Amino acid sequence: MDCIFAPRVVSVEQNKFLCPKFLGLPEIARFGVPDLPPLLDVEINVHEQYQKTCRDLKRLAASFEKRPRIIEEALRSAELAQENYEAALRLGKTPQDVLSGTEDKHRKESVRVAVLGHAYNLNDKFISMNLLSKLREFGAEVITSEMLKAEEIEQGAAITEKEIYWTFGKELMGSAFHLMEEGKINGIILVAAFGCGPDSLVCEMVERIYRRGKKAPVLMLTIDEHTGEAGVVTRLEAFIDMLRWREAV
Ligand code: SF4
Structure with a gap:
């Protein structure tokens, strides 16, 4: 090199x-x-x-x-x-879909899940333990901030009284609140890096507002180098099962 x-x-x-x-x-x-x-x-x-x-x-x-x-x-x-x-x-592809030229076969699945976190965590297969692909394998349609328009994120971020001045924090919060208002997701997964100052605040706020409004179930995943893949898979499977069950009743 x-x-x-x-x-x-x-x-x-x-x-x-x-x-x-x-x-x-x-x-x-x-x-x-x-x-x-x-x-x-x-x-x-x-x-x-x-x-x-x-x-x-x-x-x-x-x-x-x-x-x-x-x-x-x-x-x-x-x-x-x-x-x-x-x-x-914006057409609903993940960076992995675009870079590998593969098609997402899981579009329009019965459960739509927003997966929000910093792009460099979510799209790194090692750090996220291939989270996005796993969710698709479990039969979920995945929505990330990158699939939303800039205006949608801005409009969602405008919900808070104070402006968020971290770009990634604003993106996460704006996406979460836009999707909440739109009401087209069945659940939301927040992916935070352990030890990340901005995430500890932003994810907590999103989780509280979602729970308070009973808008959609929230799964909070905090990841670091000690996170075990088996534990993450179990939580994801249980979360998707629960969303399916809620849809069915
Ligand atoms: S501390 Fe948080 S915002 Fe900063 S680089 Fe790490 S994950 Fe990103």
């Missing part, structure tokens, strides 16, 4: 920020892992320095390719690829 791309992602939208661990990622990697290849460290800060971020990305690209026209074209292609990818997700 010649180098590792480890950007410092401060913000990806106006007035919202990522958690401090993203801000410190290059340093955590640089000082925490011995003998790393060179890190390509660029700051992504849409909130304060959008133009500077664009310039920095071009400067980084210039260390591989000197011709500005090729760099511009590469940036445009990257933007287009991202737009196409996001459009595919």
